[in-house]
Amino acid sequence: xxxxxxxxxxxxxxxxxxxxxxxxxxxxxxxxxxxxxxxxxxxxxxxxxxxxxxxxxxxxxxxxxxxxxxxxxxxxxxxxxxxxxxxxxxxxxxxxxxxxxxxxxxxxxxxxxxxxxxxxxxxxxxxxxxxxxxxxxxxxxxxxxxxxxxxxxxxxxxxxxxxxxxxxxxxxxxxxxxxxxxxxxxxxxxxxxxxxxxxxxxxxxxxxxxxxxxxxxxxxxxxxxxxxxxxxxxxxxxxxxxxxxxxxxxxxxxxxxxxxxxxxxxxxxxxxxxxxxxxxxxxxxxxxxxxxxxxxxxxxxxxxxxxxxxxxxxxxxxxxxxxxxx
Amino acid sequence: xxxxxxxxxxxxxxxxxxxxxxxxxxxxxxxxxxxxxxxxxxxxxxxxxxxxxxxxxxxxxxxxxxxxxxxxxxxxxxxxxxxxxxxxxxxxxxxxxxxxxxxxxxxxxxxxxxxxxxxxxxxxxxxxxxxxxxxxxxxxxxxxxxxxxxxxxxxxxxxxxxxxxxxxxxxxxxxxxxxxxxxxxxxxxxxxxxxxxxxxxxxxxxxxxxxxxxxxxxxxxxxxxxxxxxxxxxxxxxxxxxxxxxxxxxxxxxxxxxxxxxx
Ligand SMILES: Nc1ncnc2c1ncn2[C@@H]1O[C@H](COP(=O)(O)OP(=O)(O)O)[C@@H](O)[C@H]1O
Ligand SMILES: [Mg+2]
Numbered sequence: 001x002x003x004x005x006x007x008x009x010x011x012x013x014x015x016x017x018x019x020x021x022x023x024x025x026x027x028x029x030x031x032x033x034x035x036x037x038x039x040x041x042x043x044x045x046x047x048x049x050x051x052x053x054x055x056x057x058x059x060x061x062x063x064x065x066x067x068x069x070x071x072x073x074x075x076x077x078x079x080x081x082x083x084x085x086x087x088x089x090x091x092x093x094x095x096x097x098x099x100x101x102x103x104x105x106x107x108x109x110x111x112x113x114x115x116x117x118x119x120x121x122x123x124x125x126x127x128x129x130x131x132x133x134x135x136x137x138x139x140x141x142x143x144x145x146x147x148x149x150x151x152x153x154x155x156x157x158x159x160x161x162x163x164x165x166x167x168x169x170x171x172x173x174x175x176x177x178x179x180x181x182x183x184x185x186x187x188x189x190x191x192x193x194x195x196x197x198x199x200x201x202x203x204x205x206x207x208x209x210x211x212x213x214x215x216x217x218x219x220x221x222x223x224x225x226x227x228x229x230x231x232x233x234x235x236x237x238x239x240x241x242x243x244x245x246x247x248x249x250x251x252x253x254x255x256x257x258x259x260x261x262x263x264x265x266x267x268x269x270x271x272x273x274x275x276x277x278x279x280x281x282x283x284x285x286x287x288x289x290x291x292x293x294x295x296x297x298x299x300x301x302x303x304x305x306x307x308x309x310x311x312x313x314x315x316x317x318x319x320x321x322x323x324x325x326x
Numbered sequence: 327x328x329x330x331x332x333x334x335x336x337x338x339x340x341x342x343x344x345x346x347x348x349x350x351x352x353x354x355x356x357x358x359x360x361x362x363x364x365x366x367x368x369x370x371x372x373x374x375x376x377x378x379x380x381x382x383x384x385x386x387x388x389x390x391x392x393x394x395x396x397x398x399x400x401x402x403x404x405x406x407x408x409x410x411x412x413x414x415x416x417x418x419x420x421x422x423x424x425x426x427x428x429x430x431x432x433x434x435x436x437x438x439x440x441x442x443x444x445x446x447x448x449x450x451x452x453x454x455x456x457x458x459x460x461x462x463x464x465x466x467x468x469x470x471x472x473x474x475x476x477x478x479x480x481x482x483x484x485x486x487x488x489x490x491x492x493x494x495x496x497x498x499x500x501x502x503x504x505x506x507x508x509x510x511x512x513x514x515x516x517x518x519x520x521x522x523x524x525x526x527x528x529x530x531x532x533x534x535x536x537x538x539x540x541x542x543x544x545x546x547x548x549x550x551x552x553x554x555x556x557x558x559x560x561x562x563x564x565x566x567x568x569x570x571x572x573x574x575x576x577x578x579x580x581x582x583x584x585x586x587x588x589x
Contacts, residue, residue, distance in 0.1 A: 081414070205435065212430050218410035221379045223483065224403025224431040269419045272438075 005273045008266045012280035016063075019287040023059045024052050027294050054184045061189050061248050062290050063283040064196045066255060068245025069093075070282020071203050071275065072238045073256020074263070078210040078271050079234040082141045083261070083319070087123070087242035088253030090144070091151030095126025096246035098159040100176075105162055105169050112191035112247070120195070120243030126151050127239060156251070176250040182301070192244045199241035200279065206233055207272035214271065252305045254312025255285050261319070328355045331376060331406070331487060331518065336385035338371050345371050347542040348385070353487075353535075358513035359520045360529035363539030364563055369522040370411055372539065373489050376520065377408035403431035407483040409476055411491040411522075415464045421475050422460040425451055428482035447482050453508065454478035469496035477505065488512070490521040494528070506532040530554050530577040538562050554578035 025036045031048055038044035039052035069087060076085035087093045099122025100115050107114070134140075134147040163170050183189075209230045212220040217227050242256070263277035286304075289311060293302045329352040338346040345368040353359055353376070361369050374380035375387055378394040387394045394402055407428070415424060428450065429443045451457045454477045459467065464475060473496045480488060490509075494502045502525075510532045513519045523529045529536060530550035538546040538553055540562040546553040555578075559567045565582055572579040 208430060208433065208435075208438065211427055214414065214416040215424075215427060216410065216412070216414040218374065218379050218408070219413045221399065222377050222403060222406070222408035222410070222480075222489075223428070224398075224400035226399045264418075269416045269423060 005267050005270075005277070008263075008277050009280065012277060012284060015284050016280055016287070019284060019291065020059050020063070023062065023287050023291055024055045026291055027051075027055065057183050057186050057189050058290075059287070060186075061183055061192065062286045064189065064192050065245040065248040065252065066259075066283030066286030067279050068192075068196050068199065068241040068248070068282075069252060069255035070259035070278045070285070071199060072242035072245070074260035074271075074275050074278040075203055075206060075210070075234050075237050075241075076256070077260055078206075078274075079213060079231060080141070080144060081214060082144060083264075084141075084145050084257070085148075086254070086257040087238060088251065088256055089152065090148030091126045091130050091155055092123045092238060092242045093246050093251040093253065094152040094155035094159065095129075096120070096123040096243045097251040098122050098155045098162075099125075100247055100250075101159045101162050101169070101173055104173055105166060112188040115247040116191050116195060116244050119247035120239050122155075123239045123243040123246070126155055127235060131235075188248055192248045195240050195244035199237045199244070202233060202237040202240070203275050203279075206230065206237065207275050210234075210271040210275075214269070249286075250305055252286070252289075252308050254308050254316070255282055257319075258312055258315055259285055261315070327352070329353055330355055330390050331520075332388045333372075333375065334386045334388060336375060336382045336387060338368065338375055338380060339383045345542060346375075346539075349542075349544055350385075351537065351544055351547060353518060353520055355518050356513055356516045357518060357535050358510050358533040359518075359535040359537060360523045360533035361520065361537045361539065362523060362526060362529060362562070367539045367562075368542060369539060370491050373408065373491050373520065373522055374410075377406055377489050378402055379408065379410075400431050403483065403485070405485055406487045406489060407480040407485040408489040409480045409491060409493060411495075413476055415472070417465065419464050420460070421456055421462050421464055421467075421478075422447065422451070424464055424475060425456075425478045425482050428479040428484075431483065446484050450478045450481035450484075453481055455504070470498055470501050473497055474501070474505075477508075486516070487518040488520070490519070492522050492524065494523065494525070502528065509533075526554060527572065527577075527579045530579065531572060531575045550577050554580060 021033065021036060025031050025033055029051060031051060035044050035048045036052055039048045042049065072087045072092070073085070076087065076090065077083055096119035099118045103110050103115060103118035130144070130147045130151045134144040163173055209225045212223045212225040213230060221227055259278045259281040260274060262281050263274045267273040267277055289308045290304055293304045293307045296302050296307065331353040333349050333351045336346065336349045337344065361372060363369050371380060375382055378387070381395060389397065389405060425447050426443070429446060432443065433439070451460060454474045456471065456474050456478050459471060459475070464472060467475065473493065477493060494505055497505060506528055509519050509521060534549065536548065536550055536553040537544055538558055545561050546558050554569060556567055556569055559565050559580055566584050567580045567582045569578045570581055
């Protein structure tokens with residue numbers, strides 16, 4: 001089992017490196033790989049140096065957001081014992097995004113760090129509301145998902161309503177609101193990175209506890225896992241990871257669903273292994289989608305969120321067929 | 327009689343509905359105790375109270391004189407293991423992987439898997455008779471095999487006190503006998519076993535301490551010959567019976583004397 005995990009991690013890491021380099025090379029003006037490598041050490045032509053320098057933050061942000069969305073999904077799935085749990089489906093991303101839109105609408109152009117805090121606040125509020133509504137009359141997996149979907153629709157709708165009410169705001173958040181990674185400076189990277197790192201550390205501690213939670217709350221408690229504490233820590237990591245990721249890219253769905261799904265299919269049931277592989281597959285997915293977004297239209301870029309939805313929806317449908325009852 | 331685990335005037339309720347009222351009870355060390363009572367009489371609740379999984383509305387559950395609620399969960403888990411009635415097996419998990427999860431309270435962030443863990447897991451699987459199933463998917467096992475895998479998991483936890491909720495359900499009669507023998511053997515080697523059981527005759531044969539619950543109270547507690555009496559059967563199950571000696575072990579055996587009844 002560990003050999004399998006090792007192989008999977010090695011493969012996913014290589015894919016991640018290749019995609020990271022590709023995301024520096026491919027774009028409106030594509031560069032040969034040799035020139036990208038040269039630019040990384042600073043001895044390419046000035047134009048190439050500049051293009052690569054502009055693409056580095058975008059690449060880093062894609063990796064951070066990929067980790068954030070994917071790990072948030074893996075943690076949610078583990079703690080709810082529900083394979084359909086995902087920050088996109090459960091309304092967390094939409095809540096984070098609504099809070100960002102409101103923040104921009106109220107304060108004008110906000111700093112990336114402010115947006116991260118706003119996004120985490122929005123994620124917390126919607127996550128808590130979904131939790132509360134779905135536990136009225138006894139929480140079931142189905143109720144949780146339905147409440148999540150409803151909350152997602154409400155927060156998403158509210159976000160667009162706010163955006164559309166103000167042409168100026170519309171112009172500024174339209175691109176972001178559909179999910180995108182158009183950044184050229186390090187400011188958002190610096191704002192998002194500490195939170196993603198904190199989330200990663202939290203999931204490191206959570207891994208073994210989630211393995212116990214998988215056996216049911218009674219047995220987990222008897223194994224020495226505090227249920228309430230673990231659920232709180234899991235919720236905190238989801239809020240931080242999904243919030244930070246959403247502030248970076250806008251609400252991008254499906255990463256939190258697909259990456260853990262793929263990780264489980266490869267490494268099996270150990271949550272520590274699932275989390276490790278998920279943290280690599282999330283960025284792989286997001287970088288791939290971002291590359292696709294750059295090249296799929298004859299000119300300009302497709303919104304990242306929409307590319308991801310096109311790729312993710314069929315998988316969700318296939319999944320719904322496979323698991324007959326939630 | 328020595329004891330580490332004790333209930334002191336404990337009451338339990340779910341959403342205001344009282345289940346157990348003012349129960350005081352000691353669980354003797356190194357003894358196999360069987361908890362019995364009608365369906366819904368609060369047996370599982372009593373076990374969960376002992377394991378710290380349910381908090382009492384009044385009274386205290388004490389381990390070595392200290393309330394279990396004051397102990398850190400991980401420390402409690404090194405003393406008390408509890409197998410609930412309906413544990414969940416994750417989809418796609420294999421037997422050995424599941425049993426390994428019983429080692430959680432002995433592991434730390436930086437020492438996740440040790441030789442001691444390996445030894446405990448192997449010993450537990452051998453004791454529960456699932457060593458040859460180690461690589462099987464749990465989902466492909468029969469109910470009885472699965473039950474023995476769960477037993478292996480709590481054995482791997484390697485605690486002096488073991489709480490088991492209806493461990494013999496799903497087992498055929500031969501495995502029931504084998505499990506009961508295993509439990510009394512474990513108690514002879516010093517472990518404290520507390521198990522919810524339904525078969526009174528089996529409990530009388532293998533357990534040396536019986537606790538009978540009814541109406542939220544302990545109706546009787548003690549040796550099988552003290553507890554298994556016609557009056558107790560009438561009080562607990564409203565069943566008329568005659569008690570005869572078990573032809574093999576001479577422990578008390580309940581023979582219902584009604585052939586048909588209206589509850
Ligand atoms: N989680 C719960 N919520 C509400 N009521 C419960 C819960 N667990 C048990 N009960 C109720 O408490 C009573 C005792 O249950 P339990 O301890 O499971 O009995 P037993 O194990 O003896 O069958 C029953 O009436 C049951 O319906
Ligand atoms: Mg029960």
